[in-house]
Amino acid sequence: MAETVQKNKILEVRNVSTSYTIRHSALGGKKLQHVLHDVSFDLYEGEALGLVGESGSGKTTLARAILGFLPSYEGTITHYSKRPQVIFQDPYTALNPARTVGWILEEPLRVYGKYDGAERKRRIIDMLEQVGLSEEYLNRRPSELSGGQRQRVSIAAALIVRPRFIVADEPVSALDVTIQAQILQLLADMREKFGLSYLFISHDLNVVYQLCDRVIVMRKGVIVEEGGIDTIFAAPQHPYTRELVEASDNPKIL
Amino acid sequence: MKKLFEKHNNWFFRAGFVITAFMLLMILIGQFWTPYEPSAMDASAKGLAPSLSHLFGTDKFGRDIFSRVMEGAGSTLLIAFFVVLIGASAGVLIGAVTGYCGGIVDEILMRICDGITAFPSVMLALIIIAVLGPGKWNVIWVLAILFIPSFARVVRTEFSRIKKQNYISLAKLQGVGPLRIIIRHMLPNAFPVLLPAISIGFNNAVLAEASMSFLGVGVSVNEVSLGRMLNDSQNYILRGLPWYALFVGLTIALLILGFSLLGEGLQKNNEG
Numbered sequence: 157m158a159e160t161v162q163k164n165k166i167l168e169v170r171n172v173s174t175s176y177t178i179r180h181s182a183l184g185g186k187k188l189q190h191v192l193h194d195v196s197f198d199l200y201e202g203e204a205l206g207l208v209g210e211s212g213s214g215k216t217t218l219a220r221a222i223l224g225f226l227p228s229y230e231g232t233i234t235h236y237s238k239r240p241q242v243i244f245q246d247p248y249t250a251l252n253p254a255r256t257v258g259w260i261l262e263e264p265l266r267v268y269g270k271y272d273g274a275e276r277k278r279r280i281i282d283m284l285e286q287v288g289l290s291e292e293y294l295n296r297r298p299s300e301l302s303g304g305q306r307q308r309v310s311i312a313a314a315l316i317v318r319p320r321f322i323v324a325d326e327p328v329s330a331l332d333v334t335i336q337a338q339i340l341q342l343l344a345d346m347r348e349k350f351g352l353s354y355l356f357i358s359h360d361l362n363v364v365y366q367l368c369d370r371v372i373v374m375r376k377g378v379i380v381e382e383g384g385i386d387t388i389f390a391a392p393q394h395p396y397t398r399e400l401v402e403a404s405d406n407p408k409i410l
Numbered sequence: 411m412k413k414l415f416e417k418h419n420n421w422f423f424r425a426g427f428v429i430t431a432f433m434l435l436m437i438l439i440g441q442f443w444t445p446y447e448p449s450a451m452d453a454s455a456k457g458l459a460p461s462l463s464h465l466f467g468t469d470k471f472g473r474d475i476f477s478r479v480m481e482g483a484g485s486t487l488l489i490a491f492f493v494v495l496i497g498a499s500a501g502v503l504i505g506a507v508t509g510y511c512g513g514i515v516d517e518i519l520m521r522i523c524d525g526i527t528a529f530p531s532v533m534l535a536l537i538i539i540a541v542l543g544p545g546k547w548n549v550i551w552v553l554a555i556l557f558i559p560s561f562a563r564v565v566r567t568e569f570s571r572i573k574k575q576n577y578i579s580l581a582k583l584q585g586v587g588p589l590r591i592i593i594r595h596m597l598p599n600a601f602p603v604l605l606p607a608i609s610i611g612f613n614n615a616v617l618a619e620a621s622m623s624f625l626g627v628g629v630s631v632n633e634v635s636l637g638r639m640l641n642d643s644q645n646y647i648l649r650g651l652p653w654y655a656l657f658v659g660l661t662i663a664l665l666i667l668g669f670s671l672l673g674e675g676l677q678k679n680n681e682g
Contacts, residue, residue, distance in 0.1 A: 225579060242583060244576045252577040254598035260577075263594075264584040317584060 167199040172231035204354040206364035209374035241314035245326035247306030251298035258294035304335035361404040423675025429668035440480030482634040490615035496554035501561020509569025523559035609673035
């Protein structure tokens, strides 16, 4: 992996701000509430960038903006790859409950429209095996799967269109600890296998430490610190980062 | 079919299924064979009480009531079927579009629906029939239009809930078009609320046809339907033919009971 440190940008975020107005009373008194304030960063090919902050810090809003789900924002977000794919936090709402695993995985390929039925099926089974599931899961519905299995299917659904860039929004925080470790390992393996770039959003520095090369720390919509993962852990500059590092157990033991 | 029973493993569903199946079977048979010709008058058998040869007795023209009920229930059911088919299709279409799009489209279409609901439905039906004249298809169209808002509302609520789910965001990100998202991704998730709505709608349609025909604005005089017969029979309740109204009313009640139980059974499963 070390030789892939060519600095090809895959994502460029420049001066992104969003806000909403809150009305204090019926008679007016509007106030502008910033969700993101002047956020800028780059993501390079093959890199895993952690985005850390407590809930309400604007991490998810930023992810939504990057994925194109935010109707309006200021600033620019430039993608240097085809569409990014996403892995959501809650594997219970990320998979269509009315459909089978096979259908869910086949849909993006059907829409893509370049493969015939046999080729699609081959790719689906291949992808299921890649994420540690097997052919027998094809006809199961999401309700018949455990949280960890659902997250594996979500990962397969994200990867089946062969994206270069994945946004993972707290992909393991809804899972229990042993399953967390398995899914993190899977994400690391997939990154290596497919040469993926991750924007990995989490409130948990430990989790970020296990997967990411670089970290951005956000607080109240502002980036307060940015740096290599080891630098941040060894010498956090901003008091808020220091708090986060102290709050996490020593990640190096994990 | 087996799957349906496994999924809705409750007595409401089973009882509803049995009653409905029985009624449908009788109606189906009635389309091909009835014990007597439904409109054949028999001067020697006027106003007979129920017996083995005339299960429901005969009316004052000597027509066999059982045969007439079999045929009349058929046309009532046919009306109900088309009312629900048209009403539900249009309702699903409107509900899906408004629920998915939201915004101004939602506002306009739902305010039109509110407008329709704001009128007392029987009065609206009376006015339209007064203009168009009675008849099977006029009744169907009037009722279908009146039924659209209830379906639209149910589907819209469900669609605006489903729209916020992550799997829909995911589908958009995968490049799935809006039409395909609505039909292939969202509609199957709306079925659990749509199915009971349809069975309740069926009920209301049977009742609505019966009450309209009873009021004399339903099917035309020479057509047979349950409401039409109920209208007929009211003149004889106190004149020696009480069973006429009783059996027709009972048939309506059974038909509705069957659908209600089915609807209840389908809903039970959603709750837990």
